[in-house]
Amino acid sequence: MIHIPDFAHASTVQIIFCFLAFITLLTAFLAIFSRNPIHSALYLVISFFSIAGHYLLLNSQFLAIVHVIVYSGAIMILFLFTIMLMNLNKQNEVHKPRITRLGAIVSFCLICIVLIMIFINSKPIEGEYIATGEDYQSINVLGRVLLNEYMVPFEFASILLLTAMIGVVLLSKKEKTEK
């Protein structure tokens, strides 16, 4: 069932949410559809910022700020670097064979299925946390929960990042020796 919001009686938070959601979706679509790769990247940056705004609406300052630092401040900057230094003109655009396009569509559908299943099956555990009465937006509590209750997944995430980092170093080293 589609819930149609009542705009005449919407609260401030709802109005801000609608505005942010509009910007997020619009810029996300523009990121895909715009011809210029740099414009795409910049639209994606705006989209990330509005997602940070969504986090703020959900009262999680820490997540919003970390999102800005990591995604807008680090990852997208490196993206921009790479795109600016590469000469992405129409002439030297790589021709993609049809099989890659097919592969892209199939993998997109698979990711969609996984995501939908996650959203259907995930049980929000927010209720349990509200019952304890602690402020789970403050980083003090967040840090304690992450390093006690979720210690193992937290450490695994860091191992994953370390592996990715070593892999990148290995790849970039290999290219140099070949030259």
Next chain:
Amino acid sequence: MDSTIIIEKSVIILVVFAITMVMAMYSTLAERKIAAWLQDRVGPNRAGKGGILQPLADGLKLFSKEEFEPDTPNRFLFFTGPAIAMSTALMTSAVIPWGDKFHLFGRDIILQASNIDNALLYIFAILSIGVYGIMIGGWASNNKFSLMGAVRAGSQMVSYEIAMGLSMIALLMMTGTLSLREISLQQEGMQWNVFYQPLSFLIFLICSFAETNRTPFDLAECESELIGGYHTEYSSMKMGFYLFAEYASMFISSTILAVLFFGGYNYPGISWAVENWGVNIANLIGIGVLFAKICFFIFFYMWVRWTIPRFRYDQLMNLGWKILIPLSIVNIMITGIVILRHEIAVFLGF
């Protein structure tokens, strides 16, 4: 939320904005005066008494210059670049505690626009956004030299942000909070963090030179290689905004240095002054002390600029990645060992 808080906060924001602008304006004069003093010259002395009106004359000149635009398909982004640079330079001041509580009109007024939990992270977030102003401006100029300058400045800022963040972690392990107000309160009197974390301070200082693109790290601007760097194509007040943003961020990073490591508004004998002279007078002195510290750091920036020769670009990257980052990780480990020394002693059986 009652309306008095909104009025109070708006007044604080406006005053901080005005002060940042005035400080940035007069930093330009101070820079030229200090350069003149170090090089045994007189410096600007024509506008006003001793050159006191020089910043106004400079501003007027920049405003009235011809506005040149390169033939670029990205006109909008060309205008956005300086706007982002300027606004990110001003946004950081929102979380800085300029003074302790004032007791006026029967209520406590805290001289801080917003006291958020994650103030320090907020500052890093704004710093990381600041790179966009340079990157977008340099790319939209449609000029090879601008692009190279932008990539240089951007990669320098990104690399030094890492060492800066790591040096902060050692401080955070000690303070246990990210709120700048609490960090200021913890350094009451003379318990300044610089005495406990000298290495962290040194790394932070070096990185803030790189973040503000100041000499010895001002390689983005290089006449013989890159002309004017990322603002080669800019003229008139758009150019002025880039220069102004540099001075504004210099002021802000001096403030952050003073607040994080040099006690902020704290001075020896602050509790004695509160007892004998009252809260308000003690705090007025505190604000004065904070501004004295800020002025000292601004002077330090200029002193270094006219004393130390600049780096080569590969030396800069080597310093950032191969010296400062390992050094700050070592600092984190030492801090951890010192904090947990009792537990370690028990564990080893001493």
